[in-house]
Amino acid sequence: MTTARLYRDDPYLLSFEAHVVRRFEHEGRPAVILDRTAFYPESGGQPWDLGTLGGTPVVAVLDEGGDVVHVLASSLAADAVRGEIDGARRCDHREQHHGQHLLSRAFEDVAQARTVSFHLGAEEVTIDLDREVTDAQLRAAEERTNAVIAAARPVTVRIVTRAEAQRLGLKAPPEDAGDAVRLVDAEGFDLQPCSGTHPRSTSEVGLVAILGRERHKAGSRVRFVCGRRALETFHRQHAVLDRLTSLFSTGTEGLADAAQRALDARSAAEKRVRELLLQSLDGEAQRLWAAQPAGSNVVRATYEGWDPETLRGLAQRLVALRPGVALLGSRSDKAYLAFAQSEGLPHDIPALLKAAVAPLGGRGGGKGNLAQGGGDRLDQLETALADAERAVRAPR
Numbered sequence: 001m002t003t004a005r006l007y008r009d010d011p012y013l014l015s016f017e018a019h020v021v022r023r024f025e026h027e028g029r030p031a032v033i034l035d036r037t038a039f040y041p042e043s044g045g046q047p048w049d050l051g052t053l054g055g056t057p058v059v060a061v062l063d064e065g066g067d068v069v070h071v072l073a074s075s076l077a078a079d080a081v082r083g084e085i086d087g088a089r090r091c092d093h094r095e096q097h098h099g100q101h102l103l104s105r106a107f108e109d110v111a112q113a114r115t116v117s118f119h120l121g122a123e124e125v126t127i128d129l130d131r132e133v134t135d136a137q138l139r140a141a142e143e144r145t146n147a148v149i150a151a152a153r154p155v156t157v158r159i160v161t162r163a164e165a166q167r168l169g170l171k172a173p174p175e176d177a178g179d180a181v182r183l184v185d186a187e188g189f190d191l192q193p194c195s196g197t198h199p200r201s202t203s204e205v206g207l208v209a210i211l212g213r214e215r216h217k218a219g220s221r222v223r224f225v226c227g228r229r230a231l232e233t234f235h236r237q238h239a240v241l242d243r244l245t246s247l248f249s250t251g252t253e254g255l256a257d258a259a260q261r262a263l264d265a266r267s268a269a270e271k272r273v274r275e276l277l278l279q280s281l282d283g284e285a286q287r288l289w290a291a292q293p294a295g296s297n298v299v300r301a302t303y304e305g306w307d308p309e310t311l312r313g314l315a316q317r318l319v320a321l322r323p324g325v326a327l328l329g330s331r332s333d334k335a336y337l338a339f340a341q342s343e344g345l346p347h348d349i350p351a352l353l354k355a356a357v358a359p360l361g362g363r364g365g366g367k368g369n370l371a372q373g374g375g376d377r378l379d380q381l382e383t384a385l386a387d388a389e390r391a392v393r394a395p396r
């Protein structure tokens with residue numbers, strides 16, 4: 001015996017009585033099969049219904065070889081149970097799924113683009129089309145769909161044989177077993193095989209709003225929302241716009257320009273900061289050499305909060321200015337090191353750095369006359385630098 005599917009005849013049914021015919025475990029959770037159910041199992045791109053069975057939350061509903069498996073939050077003792085479907089979720093799925101049927105038909109009409117897959121997500125719905133569509137086709141399909149919604153065409157379901165479906169040029173969905181093929185008919189506009197839950201009239205979809213599209217395989221992936229979701233999306237996105245217009249002190253129309261100006265100003269400021277930083281590094285290198293005792297060709301210094309790039313820049317300037325060795329450290333989010341020597345000096349800088357970075361519990365590397373690295377042990381930074389200086393000054 002297979003489960004009688006009440007949602008097929010009445011997609012508005014939210015409450016029903018049934019008997020448990022089998023109990024088992026599904027991936028560690030209790031599960032039941034009923035003699036009849038109004039719960040829609042995940043299928044054909046439409047997610048499962050939520051709700052309760054005998055007061056126990058239903059967490060997943062799966063289609064398994066003709067049976068509908070209800071996966072439960074906890075086990076169910078009673079044999080006769082009342083099922084209650086989450087009506088808001090069912091209604092939302094009806095709006096999104098039927099909107100998808102209409103939009104897919106519109107894309108076939110305006111762009112000869114066929115829908116190859118459909119995904120009803122928690123926020124957005126997508127269809128994948130087998131060919132790329134233009135902006136103009138996107139708008140045309142959206143307009144056509146909304147015109148059909150406004151026309152309030154009746155939506156009916158009928159069952160035909162496989163042979164009849166084939167005559168109508170329709171392919172039975174893989175989840176339909178046997179000879180019966182269920183067709184969803186939006187009168188005079190669209191007819192397609194489907195096991196999903198649909199409204200009685202196209203008007204119930206309310207609105208289809210296309211959010212965008214991207215390239216996908218050889219075609220386009222189109223993102224959209226229907227019905228109440230469209231309104232929710234509008235409110236959510238409008239809240240973001242309100243925040244931005246208030247931050248930029250401008251109206252919606254001026255927002256893009258204001259954001260562009262802010263980005264340009266930031267780029268210019270960053271460039272200027274970089275220039276000033278480089279100038280100050282030149283000055284810092286000169287100051288460090290001037291502070292060295294006569295005859296010393298090793299500079300060792302530690303900075304607070306310097307990033308590795310700046311530290312390396314100073315090390316490079318030091319050894320370019322005078323023949324010598326630079327051993328620099330910074331206490332920042334980590335302990336950073338940058339070691340360098342002038343061209344022609346004999347030290348193995350990468351090996352020196354590797355030895356110094358080990359007690360910092362980190363890693364580093366380099367080649368030739370420059371190496372850098374860092375680790376988390378800020379408390380070991382001074383010792384590591386002192387050891388490196390001793391190694392450099394040791395008679396060779």
Ligand SMILES: [Zn+2]
Pocket residue numbers: 044097101193194195196
């Ligand atoms: Zn469908």
